[in-house]
Amino acid sequence: MKDDRRQGTLSQRLGRYIAAVAGGAIRGIGVPTQILSLPGGDEQFSQKHSRAVIDLCLRAGEAMLATGASAADVVATVLRISLAYGISGMHVDITFTSITVSVHRGINEDPMSVMRIVRVRTTDYTRLQSVYWLIDTITGADGPIDVNEAREQLGTILTSPHPYRRWVVTTGKAILAGGVVVLFNVSFVLVLVAALTAVISDLITRKLGKWTVPAFFAQMAAAAVTTAIAVVIFWLRSVNIDLPGSNHPTVIVISGIVMLLSGVGLTTAARDAIDGYYVTATARGMEVVMLTLGLAIGISLVLGAALRMGVPITVATALGDGISLVPGMVGSALIGIGFALTCYVKLRLVPLMAVAASLVFAVYSVILPLVHQPGIAPALAGVVAGIIGYLTYRWLKVPEEAMNMAGIIALIPGLAVYRSLYGFMDSEFGVVEALPAMVVALATGLGLAAGTTIGGFVTRRAFGIDRSAILALRRTRTTR
Numbered sequence: 450m451k452d453d454r455r456q457g458t459l460s461q462r463l464g465r466y467i468a469a470v471a472g473g474a475i476r477g478i479g480v481p482t483q484i485l486s487l488p489g490g491d492e493q494f495s496q497k498h499s500r501a502v503i504d505l506c507l508r509a510g511e512a513m514l515a516t517g518a519s520a521a522d523v524v525a526t527v528l529r530i531s532l533a534y535g536i537s538g539m540h541v542d543i544t545f546t547s548i549t550v551s552v553h554r555g556i557n558e559d560p561m562s563v564m565r566i567v568r569v570r571t572t573d574y575t576r577l578q579s580v581y582w583l584i585d586t587i588t589g590a591d592g593p594i595d596v597n598e599a600r601e602q603l604g605t606i607l608t609s610p611h612p613y614r615r616w617v618v619t620t621g622k623a624i625l626a627g628g629v630v631v632l633f634n635v636s637f638v639l640v641l642v643a644a645l646t647a648v649i650s651d652l653i654t655r656k657l658g659k660w661t662v663p664a665f666f667a668q669m670a671a672a673a674v675t676t677a678i679a680v681v682i683f684w685l686r687s688v689n690i691d692l693p694g695s696n697h698p699t700v701i702v703i704s705g706i707v708m709l710l711s712g713v714g715l716t717t718a719a720r721d722a723i724d725g726y727y728v729t730a731t732a733r734g735m736e737v738v739m740l741t742l743g744l745a746i747g748i749s750l751v752l753g754a755a756l757r758m759g760v761p762i763t764v765a766t767a768l769g770d771g772i773s774l775v776p777g778m779v780g781s782a783l784i785g786i787g788f789a790l791t792c793y794v795k796l797r798l799v800p801l802m803a804v805a806a807s808l809v810f811a812v813y814s815v816i817l818p819l820v821h822q823p824g825i826a827p828a829l830a831g832v833v834a835g836i837i838g839y840l841t842y843r844w845l846k847v848p849e850e851a852m853n854m855a856g857i858i859a860l861i862p863g864l865a866v867y868r869s870l871y872g873f874m875d876s877e878f879g880v881v882e883a884l885p886a887m888v889v890a891l892a893t894g895l896g897l898a899a900g901t902t903i904g905g906f907v908t909r910r911a912f913g914i915d916r917s918a919i920l921a922l923r924r925t926r927t928t929r
Contacts, residue, residue, distance in 0.1 A: 498534075
């Protein structure tokens, strides 16, 4: 009996030992790799100090979000400012049209949460660059300046006048449209016509904007006017009235497409999606879709009416395949200059954007003969643009989105979009005819967006990212 009990005890001990060893080999140890909820801090800050820091963070975040900065950059910047002023328990949420900041001030104090609506969309990169310099001063090694002084400086930056007058912006759009024509190496007359068309389109969109007409209809009107001018040239040629050098009216429509397409929104939406800010990415993507639809409808209406009236419109398919290196680089430089002026970039930085645009196009020209899949060459060129964009932001505080767009705007698939719309309107089987060109346009656009995003991400990782940036990107990580 005793032997049986002893054997039973030994068996139980052995079983418990095996269970302990197995449990130790399987059971997790230490803190979770992904904490589900960050504990709030117990910092005892005065309500006045917390309110001043929150207001500074919201105004800086609003300025960045309104000018097209990615959601992750806005969150990281807000967290850097709050940490500089000693507040480590701040939470930030971005929903494209609003920014919300919440601060946990300890167990014995009520939390503070403030939301600010982003009411405008602007492209004043000079003011945004000044905001970056102020943030760099606040988060520098010498310690932050007084929060009230920082708020006053930020208010001065946001209310300061543009660096140059509105007519310079209109001139920039004319240079951009003319650069597209130079890109395709056609006549000087068409360069002037495209520039004049861009001026007319800008005046129309400005007037409609003052009348608070939605951007969808403004895009439609500008695209219709641009296409109508090209149709008039086609009609003049059909009645033997040939303008000197006006042998390719198609490029007028293409220049309008490049000028009106929302490339900044597309690239920023792609980055937001990669960073895990899916709500913001979806909203930006929908904005791009609506603006592009307005552009497509405006072109389609005029093309359809012209074809029904018997105007002999054609698509010069050799334009997209015959771009040589030198005209392409010169045209890209002009496009970069035009884009810089339309976005209120400081004049001393305009040549830098021209060089970036030429360099990216040169890379694209070298890669294009080596690949046959649509979208690969634009994506690889976009990687170069993304690298240049982050490096210029890090060293010169030039807004990353501005440099990215300046680099890739010459590669926006204006010709592919026009081909697809023309095929849709000209054929009985319009969808089938338009599908190949539309696939090329989508592949090119997505390739450019993904390329710039990947280039910036890789460069950012190579230089190292701080704790605030890691927190801003943490939502993209999954743990099992």
